[in-house]
Amino acid sequence: xxxxxxxxxxxxxxxxxxxxxxxxxxxxxxxxxxxxxxxxxxxxxxxxxxxxxxxxxxxxxxxxxxxxxxxxxxxxxxxxxxxxxxxxxxxxxxxxxxxxxxxxxxxxxxxxxxxxxxxxxxxxxxxxxxxxxxxxxxxxxxxxxxxxxxxxx
Numbered sequence: 001x002x003x004x005x006x007x008x009x010x011x012x013x014x015x016x017x018x019x020x021x022x023x024x025x026x027x028x029x030x031x032x033x034x035x036x037x038x039x040x041x042x043x044x045x046x047x048x049x050x051x052x053x054x055x056x057x058x059x060x061x062x063x064x065x066x067x068x069x070x071x072x073x074x075x076x077x078x079x080x081x082x083x084x085x086x087x088x089x090x091x092x093x094x095x096x097x098x099x100x101x102x103x104x105x106x107x108x109x110x111x112x113x114x115x116x117x118x119x120x121x122x123x124x125x126x127x128x129x130x131x132x133x134x135x136x137x138x139x140x141x142x143x144x145x146x147x148x149x150x151x152x153x
Contacts, residue, residue: 014046018055028059035064047141051093056139067145074099074135078142082126087145090114090121092138099136104128111136 005016014034021029034046046062049055050071062069071093072078080088088105090097092114102109106125114121126144133142 012042012045014042015049015052018049018052018060022054022058026058029055030061030063032063034062050141051139056093067143069141069143072133072135072140072142074137074140077132077134080104080126080131080133080142080144081129082131082144082146084126084128085147086126087143087147088124088126088131088133089141089143089145090124090133091141091143092116092118092121093141094138097135097138097140099134100140101134102131103134104131114140 003016003020005013009016011019014031018029018031031046035043047069050060050062050069056071056073060070070078074097082088088102090100090102090109093116095116097114099111100109100114100121101111102124104127106127109121112120125147133140
């Protein structure tokens, strides 16, 4: 089934697509191409969809050639996969994310609070092929960046 929307509308095509998937019962969504093109405003809008209350509790992954962006709504655990050395960045989408704990990362967090606007969670690294992030309360943006592809550019 194909939906049609006017060119001039209150939501982006990305938001309309996620909304349609949720209404059809999706509990896991992978979006490829959310950051394509020269429209940085749409890139930012698509990234912020991870903070939208209708999508925060669903496993939505925005995937690029070099990175994956997901959100984690606490209480919850997000499993990470990659290669040792891949970067992992944790950025609060809510004012505070309480009880953040990590496993398999170079700089461990042990049930710490992360505050929106702080860079405390930027540029951690996977030490193994798998790791995890746990949040006790709040909404956390989790970005994994493939280091080998960035270094080979």
